Amino acid sequence: MRSIAALLSIAWLAGAAPAYACGADALNTSREFKVATKDVRGIGQGYPAMGLAHGEIILTFDDGPMPGTTPAILDILAKECVRATFFMIGKRAEANPALAKRVRDGGHTVGSHSYSHRELNGLPADEARDDVQRGYEAVEKAVYGNAADRPRLVRFPEFKSTPDLVSFVHQHHGAVVNTNISPADWRGQPANVTFERLRALLDRQDRGIILLHDKQPETVKLLPMLLDEMKKRKMKVVVLVPE
Ligand SMILES: [Zn+2]
Numbered sequence: 001m002r003s004i005a006a007l008l009s010i011a012w013l014a015g016a017a018p019a020y021a022c023g024a025d026a027l028n029t030s031r032e033f034k035v036a037t038k039d040v041r042g043i044g045q046g047y048p049a050m051g052l053a054h055g056e057i058i059l060t061f062d063d064g065p066m067p068g069t070t071p072a073i074l075d076i077l078a079k080e081c082v083r084a085t086f087f088m089i090g091k092r093a094e095a096n097p098a099l100a101k102r103v104r105d106g107g108h109t110v111g112s113h114s115y116s117h118r119e120l121n122g123l124p125a126d127e128a129r130d131d132v133q134r135g136y137e138a139v140e141k142a143v144y145g146n147a148a149d150r151p152r153l154v155r156f157p158e159f160k161s162t163p164d165l166v167s168f169v170h171q172h173h174g175a176v177v178n179t180n181i182s183p184a185d186w187r188g189q190p191a192n193v194t195f196e197r198l199r200a201l202l203d204r205q206d207r208g209i210i211l212l213h214d215k216q217p218e219t220v221k222l223l224p225m226l227l228d229e230m231k232k233r234k235m236k237v238v239v240l241v242p243e
Pocket residue numbers: 062063113117157158
């Protein structure tokens with residue numbers, strides 16, 4: 001007899017179509033979190049409360065797509081039937097369009113993370129806006145083949161922005177996504193070190209947006225540890241979907 005998790009996976013596969021089988025004890029994705037970009041300027045720290053329930057976690061990955069590591073991250077997520085949001089750097093998506101598309105084909109949400117990954121609050125306003133726009137255009141061209149006007153999610157490099165940039169994103173059907181659970185995997189420390197930090201964060205925050213980096217080799221080792229920990233804590237994965 002099939003488990004409920006497996007049945008849920010099949011229901012999801014029927015909609016999103018990535019062809020892989022989830023493990024019988026897969027963590028799974030419990031629901032979509034719709035972000036109404038017409039009304040919502042941003043979510044996460046600095047924005048109004050999100051409406052996540054106890055134990056609900058949104059997984060986000062920044063700075064890819066990176067050929068050496070992103071495929072392994074995608075395989076781990078696929079095995080657990082977990083959907084995440086990838087905030088891609090425009091120039092990396094441009095350089096790796098097949099990989100960018102593979103992220104989307106895996107059922108994940110794709111957002112942009114600027115074109116150049118410079119600290120945008122230090123640039124002249126025009127240049128900063130241009131970097132944000134080129135960022136989502138490059139990512140969307142790689143993923144969808146065009147940069148048509150569509151609901152989109154944006155994360156600023158280092159979370160550094162200005163009110164002008166937030167307005168700019170909002171005017172272009174976008175919402176800003178921040179984080180409230182950041183284990184600092186960007187430091188590249190051994191996965192077990194980052195994992196202990198992450199566990200301590202989860203002790204304090206029982207819901208929210210976790211920030212990871214799919215370009216980090218140690219994050220490939222960290223991710224299964226995190227997903228196991230989430231199972232132990234009976235946490236649920238929620239995926240962002242802009243609309
Ligand atoms: Zn970044």
